[in-house]
Amino acid sequence: MIDPTSPKQASDLLRAHGIRAQKRLGQNFLCDRNTLDKIVRAANLAPDDPVVEIGPGLGGLTLALSQAAAHVTAVEIDLHLEPILKEVLGECTNVDIVYSDFLKIDLPALFEKAFSGKPGTIVANIPYYITSPLLECLLDNKRFIQRIVLLVQNEFAQRAVAAPGSDACGSMSLFVQYHATVELIGSVPPTVFLPSPEVSSAILALNPVLPGTVPVGNEERMFRMIRAAFGQRRKTLLNALMRAPASYDLGFTVNDREKAEALLQAAGIDGNRRGETLSLPEFAHLSNIFEAI
């Protein structure tokens, strides 16, 4: 059996099929059995669980998933990889490859089919150029998902788990931490990929939470407040709220100082704090008070 997680066999496979890894598609193939086992272990798969994989590439992770799970549906954008995937996965009867752009696919339909009506698992060594939109797509469809295990750029992983007030914490951190509990499983050096990327990577595990990790009446408004606070780092929260773009519809302008102060006072939050120091429960509370007064 071909083992695409062996660097020698992976480069032989690519050469035999006349294929070069495409940088624009984030094709850095994982050629390391230990890292691959770590990813599969982090997925906590039971033998009757179905999995969706994003970007099977040469099929190394797909093969390991097919041995740990009941069924794998893998979505690959690059049709040039079809002959390789056929050669590597030809004998796997529990793998379906869909050739499509994961960001453009009808995800509810894919998940309904792949997971047969109960929340399933997503596993992927993802192309880094689509990390943010990909995570947004997944979390928009979190009702279909019980666990997500991703190999991502280390910097992104650090931001996803960043504590409020730390330099790494941004509006994306709070977006992820609202939609899921997040765990950093471990870091992965560039040397385990073919070709090696310039950055290091990390394994991230997310358990989506419905409706979210904090109680909030209007998610949209809370995220607009978060964006307002982070959009103007180093400004006080009071100033950040008053200077938020009109499209955020927060109801304040620079002329509404009293109104903004009244909101912050009602919420018991000091308007002189820098916006980016607020925790997710504090943003949720502020948003809920906004609805109430």
Ligand code: SAM
């Ligand atoms: N899973 C393989 C591994 O671990 O070696 C390949 C990982 S490689 C980092 C990313 C894979 O995602 C490539 O096969 C690439 O062609 C594919 N890909 C890139 N953009 C995609 C998209 N929008 N939808 C689906 N697959 C995509």
